[in-house]
Amino acid sequence: MSTVIRRSPQDVYAYASDANNLPAWAAGLTDAPISRDGDALVTESPLGRIRMVFAPRNEFGVLDHWVTLPSGVTTYNALRVIEHPDGAEIIFTLRQLDATDDEFARDAGLVAADLERLRGILEA
Template identity: 35%
Template sequence: MTEAVQHISVIIDASFDKVYAFLVEPANLPLWASGLSRSHLESAGPGDDNTSHWWVEAPAGRVLVRYSRSNPFGVVDHWVVLPDGNEVYVPMRVCSLSGQGCSVVLSLIRQPWMSDEDYERDARWVREDLQRLQQLMEQSS
C-alpha cells in the first residue's frame, strides 16, 4: 500500500536565512510547533549519525526528536521516536522565493497505524503550527 502524503506550506515575508536559522535551532521548537513540543527540549546528545537528539514532552508523551545537520539547502528534516518506539520521518524544507521571502514546506506522511481522522487532525495541526511560525517570523522582521 502506498502511503498518503500532504505537502503543507506557508509563505513567509522574511528572509530564507532568518527562517532557516530559526528552524534549525531545536530550542525554538516549543515556540511554534505545538503538535510536537509542549515544553523546553532536553539534550539527548549527538547520535551515531552526527545528528542532534532532543527529548521533548509532546502531546503523545515523551518523545525523542532527531534533527538533520545544518546545511545550505534549507533542509530541516527531523525524525520523531514515539513512546511506543515507532519512528516518524518528517521532511521539511525552507525555500527562498525570488525577490523577498521564503516558503516552508512540511511533508506529512500518513503512518500505517493512522486512521483517516488522525491523519486529518495532524494535517490541521501542522497548518496551525506553520501559521504560528509565519506570524513569529513576520512579527520579528
C-alpha cells in the same frame, strides 16, 4: 503543506532550526522544554516523551527530522525552507501511511497551525 513567510530563507531556517525555538512555534510537536541527549532532542509531547533527531545544519534549508514516539516507532518528517518570490516557503511533507482519515486530518490541522504560528512569529 506549506506556508509563505515574508522573511529571507536564511532567517526562517535560522529560527526554525534552533531547538530552543521549537516550543514557541511547533506546539503540535511540543510546547515543553527541550533537553539534549547526544545528537537527540528529548521533550514531552501530546503523545508522551519523544526523541527527535534533526538533519545536521546545512545551507540547503533541510530541516528533516526523525521523531521516536513513546511506543518506539520512529517517523521521518521532511521539512524544507526554500526561496519564494515573497520571501521563504516552509514545506512540511505530511504522509498518511497507517493513520486513519480522522488522524490524518487532525495531524494536518496541527501542522498547518504550527506553520502559521511560525509565520506569525517571524513576520511580527
